[in-house]
Amino acid sequence: MGIQINPSILSADFANLEAELGRIADADWAHVDVMDGHFVPNLTLGLPIVESLLKVSPVPLDCHLMIEQPDRWAPAYAEAGAQGVTFHAEAAAAPVRLARELRRHGARAGMALKPATPVEPFVDLLPELDMLLVMTVEPGFGGQSFLDVTLPKIRRARAAIAGAGLDVWLQVDGGVSASTIERAAEAGADVFVAGSAVYGAEDAAAAVAELRAKAQA
Numbered sequence: 078m079g080i081q082i083n084p085s086i087l088s089a090d091f092a093n094l095e096a097e098l099g100r101i102a103d104a105d106w107a108h109v110d111v112m113d114g115h116f117v118p119n120l121t122l123g124l125p126i127v128e129s130l131l132k133v134s135p136v137p138l139d140c141h142l143m144i145e146q147p148d149r150w151a152p153a154y155a156e157a158g159a160q161g162v163t164f165h166a167e168a169a170a171a172p173v174r175l176a177r178e179l180r181r182h183g184a185r186a187g188m189a190l191k192p193a194t195p196v197e198p199f200v201d202l203l204p205e206l207d208m209l210l211v212m213t214v215e216p217g218f219g220g221q222s223f224l225d226v227t228l229p230k231i232r233r234a235r236a237a238i239a240g241a242g243l244d245v246w247l248q249v250d251g252g253v254s255a256s257t258i259e260r261a262a263e264a265g266a267d268v269f270v271a272g273s274a275v276y277g278a279e280d281a282a283a284a285v286a287e288l289r290a291k292a293q294a
């Protein structure tokens with residue numbers, strides 16, 4: 078699939094989301110951060126807004142659910158037509174069952190790991206997933222600094238995916254910018270979420286192009 082750049086609308090103007098999605102029409106996906114105020118200490122948006130975004134987005138939606146009880150809530154995002162749904166390993170009671178349910182509804186199934194969650198216990202689950210998200214900040218807020226301590230885990234995740242001969246996308250999220258994306262790419266990530274680096278830029282399309290060029294370098 079190659080390199081993908083997914084801007085996070087967490088850093089967009091929430092009063093103008095249709096226009097803000099229009100600014101990133103050159104990106105691969107739009108990353109939508111759903112936070113419930115419990116799994117993370119922040120609250121953003123939920124299913125009704127995702128349903129509305131699906132009607133107007135020029136790119137598919139990559140929904141990152143930072144919520145408790147994803148087994149209960151995540152399938153509805155896939156049923157609504159979200160093209161990608163990612164739940165957190167720390168919150169899922171039955172990740173294999175949940176991933177299968179997401180796929181059954183036609184979504185790409187993703188599983189996310191917080192910085193302190195090791196990848197090793199989940200390696201055998203990789204065939205059930207379309208994407209693994211290695212968080213490169215503690216989830217909850219945009220604009221944080223990229224955590225270099227996550228680089229060895231990105232490397233180990235890439236090695237596990239390659240070793241099993243799988244086509245699982247490896248996403249990084251948090252602190253990804255023109256100055257950090259090369260490190261993440263070198264470690265083996267191929268899907269890059271960037272919030273402030275894209276929406277904080279005057280020209281979002283140019284920011285996406287710059288990130289893409291650096292990730293491919």
Ligand code: DX5
Nearest residue numbers: 085216217219220252272273
């Ligand atoms: C953080 C979110 C990220 C956030 C990234 O919990 O999951 O998607 O939007 O923002 P930046 O790129 O500014 O770190």
Ligand code: ZN
Nearest residue numbers: 110141250270
């Ligand atoms: Zn995210």
